[in-house]
Amino acid sequence: MAETTAAGPLVKVRDLKMYFPIHAGLFKSHVGDIKAVDGISFDIAPGETLGLVGESGCGKSTVGRSILRLYDVTDGTVEINGSEIAHVDRDSLRSKRPMMQMIFQDPQASLNPRMTVASIIAEPLDEHLELSSKERLARIYELMDWVGLNREFAKRYPHEFSGGQRQRIGIARALALNPKFIVCDEPIAALDVSIQAQVVNLLEELQDRLDLTYLFISHDLSMVRHIADRVAVMYLGRIVEVASRDALFAEPLHPYTQALLSAVPEPDPASERNRTPIVLQGDVPSPANPPTGCNFSTRCPKAMEICRQMEPGVFEFGGGRQVACHLYSDDMAEPAEPTAGSESN
Amino acid sequence: MTDAPVAKSVAQDTSGRSQWWDVWDQFKTHKGALFGAAVFLFIVLAVSLGPLIWTIEPTFIDIRARNSGPTWAHPLGTDQLGRDILARMMAGGQVSIAVGLTAMLISVLLGALIGVVAGFFRKLDGMLMGLTDLFLALPLLPLLLVMVMLFRETLARSFGPEMGTFILIVSAIGVTSWMQTARIVRGEVLALKEREFVLAARSIGTPPRRMILRHILPNVLSPIMVSATLGIATAIITESALSFLGLGFPPDFPTWGRLLFDAVDYLQQYPQRVFWPGLAISLTVLSVNYIGDGLRDALDPRIRGR
Numbered sequence: 063m064a065e066t067t068a069a070g071p072l073v074k075v076r077d078l079k080m081y082f083p084i085h086a087g088l089f090k091s092h093v094g095d096i097k098a099v100d101g102i103s104f105d106i107a108p109g110e111t112l113g114l115v116g117e118s119g120c121g122k123s124t125v126g127r128s129i130l131r132l133y134d135v136t137d138g139t140v141e142i143n144g145s146e147i148a149h150v151d152r153d154s155l156r157s158k159r160p161m162m163q164m165i166f167q168d169p170q171a172s173l174n175p176r177m178t179v180a181s182i183i184a185e186p187l188d189e190h191l192e193l194s195s196k197e198r199l200a201r202i203y204e205l206m207d208w209v210g211l212n213r214e215f216a217k218r219y220p221h222e223f224s225g226g227q228r229q230r231i232g233i234a235r236a237l238a239l240n241p242k243f244i245v246c247d248e249p250i251a252a253l254d255v256s257i258q259a260q261v262v263n264l265l266e267e268l269q270d271r272l273d274l275t276y277l278f279i280s281h282d283l284s285m286v287r288h289i290a291d292r293v294a295v296m297y298l299g300r301i302v303e304v305a306s307r308d309a310l311f312a313e314p315l316h317p318y319t320q321a322l323l324s325a326v327p328e329p330d331p332a333s334e335r336n337r338t339p340i341v342l343q344g345d346v347p348s349p350a351n352p353p354t355g356c357n358f359s360t361r362c363p364k365a366m367e368i369c370r371q372m373e374p375g376v377f378e379f380g381g382g383r384q385v386a387c388h389l390y391s392d393d394m395a396e397p398a399e400p401t402a403g404s405e406s407n
Numbered sequence: 408m409t410d411a412p413v414a415k416s417v418a419q420d421t422s423g424r425s426q427w428w429d430v431w432d433q434f435k436t437h438k439g440a441l442f443g444a445a446v447f448l449f450i451v452l453a454v455s456l457g458p459l460i461w462t463i464e465p466t467f468i469d470i471r472a473r474n475s476g477p478t479w480a481h482p483l484g485t486d487q488l489g490r491d492i493l494a495r496m497m498a499g500g501q502v503s504i505a506v507g508l509t510a511m512l513i514s515v516l517l518g519a520l521i522g523v524v525a526g527f528f529r530k531l532d533g534m535l536m537g538l539t540d541l542f543l544a545l546p547l548l549p550l551l552l553v554m555v556m557l558f559r560e561t562l563a564r565s566f567g568p569e570m571g572t573f574i575l576i577v578s579a580i581g582v583t584s585w586m587q588t589a590r591i592v593r594g595e596v597l598a599l600k601e602r603e604f605v606l607a608a609r610s611i612g613t614p615p616r617r618m619i620l621r622h623i624l625p626n627v628l629s630p631i632m633v634s635a636t637l638g639i640a641t642a643i644i645t646e647s648a649l650s651f652l653g654l655g656f657p658p659d660f661p662t663w664g665r666l667l668f669d670a671v672d673y674l675q676q677y678p679q680r681v682f683w684p685g686l687a688i689s690l691t692v693l694s695v696n697y698i699g700d701g702l703r704d705a706l707d708p709r710i711r712g713r
């Protein structure tokens with residue numbers, strides 16, 4: 063899957079920051095920021111799936127939306143397929159929209175209830191291509207075939223479909239312009255468990271066929287384990303650990319990742335009985351007022367004195383693995399550049 | 408760019424029917440709406456084609472037959488000057504319905520435009536909602552008085568006295584009654600804007616103009632429809648109030664509101680004279696409300712399926 067890594071990463075995110083200003087008081091003065099995404103960097107190689115995991119409110123979805131410039135980012139750069147996204151003007155951004163698309167979490171909310179399936183799928187075509195009505199219809203039918211929707215459903219409305227079918231409509235819309243990069247923003251979180259597998263398999267099948275690159279945002283670790291090539295773990299607006307899937311699930315290095323993985327139930331009852339989850343104390347701090355030093359220091363079972371004073375650097379472990387934790391500062395003193403996965407899965 | 412042989416038969420099956428047939432099918436199932444449409448059509452036909460059959464001039468004074476009850480010569484009776492009430496009802500209906508529809512159109516267009524722009528563009532929100540509050544706070548009657556004083560002469564000179572007054576009244580009512588619509592629409596747009604399908608449209612690169620036309624407006628159709636149907640009623644009644652205060656059409660020019668207020672003086676002696684214009688106004692308003700109700704249901708695909 064990763065034979066094209068020589069060409070460099072498809073998506074290159076550097077020091078991305080997305081702050082939402084807080085206005086308060088009589089004159090709505092700017093009193094602070096919610097630091098939803100606070101300086102994250104990562105690469106995604108062509109054809110790769112990067113899983114982005116973390117608990118609710120840690121900024122996963124904001125990352126996905128900022129990368130596609132659905133928000134005006136505060137700082138940092140995003141480069142997709144060689145072109146800068148984060149700070150270009152509206153017109154040149156519009157011409158770059160076709161190569162990056164998004165699949166949304168709630169298939170109910172992401173489809174306009176007053177448009178037919180055909181017009182929903184055709185919206186990107188109408189916006190970016192000049193097609194005759196015959197070509198347009200042919201393309202709509204082709205997309206419906208790809209995602210496994212019956213062609214006869216083209217004139218129906220979203221409310222007539224089940225959740226899984228609606229998500230297929232959303233996927234067809236995202237595929238309409240032959241994108242290279244798709245952000246999947248918890249595409250299966252709102253679906254029934256039996257449907258989740260179908261949709262994930264569809265996503266994998268489409269990735270193989272169309273050579274897509276995914277940023278797969280999810281809080282479902284077992285799904286991420288299934289679909290992702292590499293996994294990035296987020297906590298409170300920062301990435302704490304990036305590693306290839308197998309390495310991460312075999313031996314999590316960051317204390318937060320360890321706690322997160324220990325919470326996943328085992329399918330085997332015998333090993334489930336021996337599982338000892340690491341229970342974190344307290345709540346996630348407010349992103350408007352993050353702690354000094356390491357963001358995780360308030361809840362970390364292994365916190366040291368330095369964690370509360372200094373932000374940890376990013377330490378490279380080889381094979382594209384990076385951990386942002388003071389525990390490893392003795393082993394390697396070298397702050398690392400983010401890298402895309404280089405091992406093939 | 409795609410594989411050529413697309414199943415022709417399927418294409419025929421699904422695209423043969425335009426969705427307006429579905430809308431009509433659903434509209435037909437709404438009994439109230441059908442009945443309302445029939446009544447409204449009847450009223451419109453009666454006031455527009457009626458004068459061709461019932462040829463008595465609404466301003467013709469038959470002083471010997473004044474204050475008469477229903478007779479063969481005057482089926483709805485006559486007023487205190489002996490003018491035929493049936494003829495006056497028909498002439499008045501033309502004006503009242505025209506005023507009601509036009510004023511409603513103006514106020515709904517203004518309200519929807521301001522509401523959508525205020526809800527969609529955050530930068531303009533404060534200013535536009537301030538303007539809306541300003542209009543809501545203005546005392547309407549003095550404002551209308553000033554408008555009539557300022558513009559009546561100029562409009563009468565360029566469009567003739569009747570057309571001039573019509574334009575004046577219609578725009579006066581329209582300009583002073585859009586605020587409720589704007590507020591309701593803005594609220595709906597604010598809620599819609601956060602829905603994911605708007606975000607999806609943004610990720611496609613749909614410009615704001617088409618985003619509003621394609622995603623926002625169709626989804627705020629219901630509240631707009633409701634305020635439009637209610638607006639007709641308010642416009643007809645406001646027009647009659649204006650005529651009553653001498654700010655509207657000239658006294659000898661019949662409108663339903665005018666007839667109603669003229670008849671109020673004789674309420675004790677000839678109560679039937681209030682009955683006819685009152686009935687006409689109520690029936691028009693009610694039928695339009697039912698039509699709006701049916702249209703709203705018919706235009707919503709979620710209800711249409713059932």
